Amino acid sequence: xxxxxxxxxxxxxxxxxxxxxxxxxxxxxxxxxxxxxxxxxxxxxxxxxxxxxxxxxxxxxxxxxxxxxxxxxxxxxxxxxxxxxxxxxxxxxxxxxxxxxxxxxxxxxxxxxxxxxxxxxxxxxxxxxxxxxxxxxxxxxxxxxxxxxxxxxxxxxxx
Amino acid sequence: xxxxxxxxxxxxxxxxxxxxxxxxxxxxxxxxxxxxxxxxxxxxxxxxxxxxxxxxxxxxxxxxxxxxxxxxxxxxxxxxxxxxxxxxxxxxxxxxxxxxxxxxxxxxxxxxxxxxxxxxxxxxxxxxxxxxxxxxxxxxxxxxxxxxxxxxxxxxxxxxxxxxxxxxxxxxxxxxxxxxxxxxxxxxxxxxxxxxxxxxxxxxxxxxxxxxxxxxxxxxxxxxxxxxxxxxxxxxxxxxxxxxxxxxxxxxxxxxxxxxxxxxxxxxxxxxxxxxxxxxxxxxxxxxxxxxxxxxxxxxxxxxxxxxxxxxxxxxxxxxxxxxxxxxxxxxxxxxxxxxxxxxxxxxxxxxxxxxxxxxxxxxxxxxxxxxxxxxxxxxxxxxxxxxxxxxxxxxxxxxxxx
Numbered sequence: 001x002x003x004x005x006x007x008x009x010x011x012x013x014x015x016x017x018x019x020x021x022x023x024x025x026x027x028x029x030x031x032x033x034x035x036x037x038x039x040x041x042x043x044x045x046x047x048x049x050x051x052x053x054x055x056x057x058x059x060x061x062x063x064x065x066x067x068x069x070x071x072x073x074x075x076x077x078x079x080x081x082x083x084x085x086x087x088x089x090x091x092x093x094x095x096x097x098x099x100x101x102x103x104x105x106x107x108x109x110x111x112x113x114x115x116x117x118x119x120x121x122x123x124x125x126x127x128x129x130x131x132x133x134x135x136x137x138x139x140x141x142x143x144x145x146x147x148x149x150x151x152x153x154x155x156x157x158x159x
Numbered sequence: 160x161x162x163x164x165x166x167x168x169x170x171x172x173x174x175x176x177x178x179x180x181x182x183x184x185x186x187x188x189x190x191x192x193x194x195x196x197x198x199x200x201x202x203x204x205x206x207x208x209x210x211x212x213x214x215x216x217x218x219x220x221x222x223x224x225x226x227x228x229x230x231x232x233x234x235x236x237x238x239x240x241x242x243x244x245x246x247x248x249x250x251x252x253x254x255x256x257x258x259x260x261x262x263x264x265x266x267x268x269x270x271x272x273x274x275x276x277x278x279x280x281x282x283x284x285x286x287x288x289x290x291x292x293x294x295x296x297x298x299x300x301x302x303x304x305x306x307x308x309x310x311x312x313x314x315x316x317x318x319x320x321x322x323x324x325x326x327x328x329x330x331x332x333x334x335x336x337x338x339x340x341x342x343x344x345x346x347x348x349x350x351x352x353x354x355x356x357x358x359x360x361x362x363x364x365x366x367x368x369x370x371x372x373x374x375x376x377x378x379x380x381x382x383x384x385x386x387x388x389x390x391x392x393x394x395x396x397x398x399x400x401x402x403x404x405x406x407x408x409x410x411x412x413x414x415x416x417x418x419x420x421x422x423x424x425x426x427x428x429x430x431x432x433x434x435x436x437x438x439x440x441x442x443x444x445x446x447x448x449x450x451x452x453x454x455x456x457x458x459x460x461x462x463x464x465x466x467x468x469x470x471x472x473x474x475x476x477x478x479x480x481x482x483x484x485x486x487x488x489x490x491x492x493x494x495x496x497x498x499x500x501x502x503x504x505x506x507x508x509x510x511x512x513x514x515x516x517x518x519x520x521x522x523x524x525x526x527x528x529x530x531x532x533x534x535x536x537x538x539x540x541x542x543x544x545x546x547x548x549x550x551x552x553x554x555x556x557x558x559x560x561x562x
Contacts, residue, residue: 024256024495053383056496058522060511072509074496074524078383078397081404085496106386109532117220132213132561141221148218148225 003027005049005084013039018089030087036071037098039086043075044103050077051084054100057110059118063144068092069120073100090120099125117142178206183546185214191288192557194531196538196546203542208535212560219562223521227487228254231521233324238523239559240321241284242277242502244313247326252407253497253508254328257490258462265453266330267408271446272343273325274408275439276313279350280306281502282390282432282439285554289429290361292547293370298361305353308346315342328488329463330456340447347440354436362433371426375537375549378423385533389504389526391553394431395423401500413445428552462488487516503527503554525559 006020006027016035021028031039043051055074062068067089076083090097099122100107111122112131119140122128130137134154139146181198184190193214199206219238223231235250236243248270255262262270287302310320315336317323325332361367377385382392392399400417402410418434420427456463460479469476492514498507507524530553537553538546 023493026494026496028494054386055498055505056507056509056522056524058509058520060520072522074507074509078399083496104386105384106529106532109528130213132216134213141218146221148221 005082008048009039009043009084012042026085027083028085028087030089033088033090033097036086036088037100040073040075040100040103043084043086049082049084050079051075053078054104054106054110055083057100057107057114059114059120059142061118061142061144066092069095069118071097071114071120095119096121096123098123099128101125116140119143176201181543185211190550191555192560194555194557194560196534196550198543198546200543203544205538205541205543205546208538208546210531210534212531212557215557215561217562219523220521223518225517227516228328228490228518229487231518232326233322236322236324237558238525238562239281239502239506239527239556241556242281243321243323244273244277244317244325245281245499245501246506247323248274248408249497249499249501249506250508251326251328252499253495253510254488254490256497257493257495257510257512258328258488259491260329260457260459260462262330263454263457264409265451266455268446268450269331269335269455270326271408271410271413272443272450273313273316275443275446276309276343278502279436279439280309280313281554282436283309285502285551286357286429286432289371289425289548289551290357290367292551293367295361295367298357301353301357301360305350305357308349308353312339312343312346315339327456327463329459330454334455340450343443343447347443351440354433358433362430368426370545370548371424371429371552373422373424373426374541374545375425375428375552376423377533377537381533381536382423385536386529387504387533388529389500389502390431390435391428391530392504393418394420394427396421401498401505405498407499409446409449410442412449413442415442425548425552489514489516490518498524501526503530503556503559523559523562525562527553527555527560531555531560 009029010017013035016032018030018032043049053076055076058072060070060072069090071088071090073086099111109131111125114120115122115128116130116132117140137152178199178201181200183196183198185193185195195211196208198208219234222234232247235246238246283302283306287299291299314320317325377395379396382395382397388399396419398419403417415438418431420431464483465476465479470480490512492512494511496507496509498505504526506526509522510518511520513519534553537549
C-alpha cells in the first residue's frame with residue numbers, strides 16, 4: 001500500500017516532485033513549495049489513502065544550501081495503517097510556508113515550535129509566537145549557525 | 160420605598176459582570192512539572208484557557224546534534240523521566256534501523272521485559288497522582304509502594320532508579336543479574352497484591368467516580384485530529400497500539416490485549432491505564448519464559464566496544480576502542496522516523512545522519528506534547544476543580560514536553 005502512495009503521488013503531481021525514496025520503509029516525497037499545500041490537501045481528502053492523522057512537523061537546517069530549510073511532515077492513516085513523509089525545501093532569504101492548521105489543528109503547536117527553533121514563518125497561522133523559549137529570545141537555536149555555547153539568561157522581571 | 164427596594168433587587172441580574180482571569184501554575188502542586196494555564200473563569204466555570212509551556216526546555220535536540228550517538232542515551236533518560244528505559248530503547252531502535260542491524264534476540268527480550276516494567280511505573284505514577292489529587296493519599300502511597308518495588312529491580316539491573324542509561328546501540332550495557340527471573344516474579348506478585356488493594360479501595364469508590372466519570376471528555380475523532388496516541392487515545396476508543404499494529408522487538412510473538420475505553424473521560428483513562436498494567440505483567444511473564452540465552456550485543460566491531468581484556472592485550476582491539484571513543488559509531492547517511500509505544504503514546508525519533516559519528520538532526524516526537532495541546536478542549540466548559548484530575552489523567556511529563 002505504501003509503495004502505491006508514492007506512485008499515485010508521482011502520477012498526480014508529475015512535474016512538482018523533486019525526489020522520492022522509501023528508505024527503511026519510510027515513504028518519502030519531496031515536493032516544490034508551490035504545490036506543497038495542494039499535495040497535503042490531496043492526501044488528506046483522498047478516499048484511497050485515508051490519511052487522517054498528522055504525526056509530526058519538523059525542520060532540518062542545511063546552512064550551505066540555498067534551499068536552506070527542509071520542512072519534514074509525517075502523516076499517518078489510522079485506518080489503513082500506512083505512513084508517508086512529505087518534505088519541502090524553503091529558501092534561506094524567504095523561509096515562509098503555508099500553515100496547515102486549517103487541515104489539522106494539532107499543527108498549531110508543532111508549527112509554533114518550528115518557528116521558535118528555526119525562524120520559519122507560517123502564513124495564516126492563528127497564533128504564531130514562540131512556544132518553548134521566551135519572547136525576548138534572540139536568534140533561532142536549532143539553526144546550525146547558532147553556537148551551542150551561547151547563553152541568553154533572562155535578567156530581571158519580564159515586564 | 161418598598162417598591163424601590165424590590166426594583167433594585169430585580170435589576171441586580173442586569174448588572175454588568177466580567178470574567179475573571181486566573182493563573183494556574185507555573186509552580187503549583189497540581190501542575191506536574193511546570194506548566195502554566197491561564198484561565199478565564201465565570202465563577203467556578205472555565206470559559207477559556209490557554210497553556211504556556213517551555214519552562215523545562217533544556218535543548219535536548221541541540222545537545223544531541225553535538226554528541227556522539229552513544230552519548231545521547233543519558234539525555235533520553237531525562238525525556239520521560241518516569242519511564243526512562245522506554246526512551247532508551249526507542250532511541251536505540253532508531254539508530255539500529257539506520258545502521259541496518261538488529262539487536263540480538265536476548266537483548267530484544269530484555270528490552271521488552273524492562274520496557275514493560277517501565278510502562279507499569281509510568282502508569283502507576285499517573286494513576287497514583289490522579290488519586291492523590293482527588294484527596295486519596297492512601298491509594299497514592301499504595302501505588303508508590305508498588306512503583307518502588309519495581310524501581311528496586313530496575314536499580315539492580317541498571318544501577319539507577321531513574322537515570323538508567325542502560326541501552327546501547329546494538330545491545331545493552333550489561334546483562335541481567337543472577338536470579339533476576341525469581342526476584343522479578345516475586346516482586347510482580349507483590350505488585351499484584353498492591354494493585355488489588357488499590358482496585359478494591361478506589362475503582363468503584365463513589366466519591367472517586369463522581370469526580371471522574373464524564374469529566375474531561377475527548378472524542379475519538381478529536382483524538383485523531385489532535386494527534387493524540389497512547390492510553391488517552393485508547394480511552395476514547397481510538398484503537399491504536401504500536402506494539403500490536405507495527406510490532407517492534409519481539410512483541411509480535413507475545414500475546415496481550417489492548418484495552419479500549421468508550422467514553423474518553425477521566426475514568427476511562429484511569430481504567431485503561433489500570434488494565435494496561437495487568438497486560439504488561441502478562442507480557443513480562445511470557446517474555447521471562449521465552450527469554451533465550453546468548454549474546455546481548457551485536458558482534459560488529461564498528462559498533463560495539465571490544466572486550467576489556469582484549470583492549471589491554473591486543474593492538475587491534477585497542478585501536479578499535481580508541482576509534483570508537485574518539486569518532487563514535489559512524490552511521491551511514493540517511494534519515495529515519497522510528498516510533499515505539501512509550502508510556503504516553505507514540506514516541507518517535509526522526510534522525511538525519513550525514514555519515515559521521517554525530518547525528519545531523521535528532522527530532523523527538525513527544526507523545527504528551529499532543530495530549531497537552533488538546534487539554535483546553537477537555538477543560539473548557541467544566542469547573543476549576545475538574546482541571547486537576549483532567550490534567551493528571553493526560554499524564555503530562557514536562558521533561559518530554561519541553562525537551
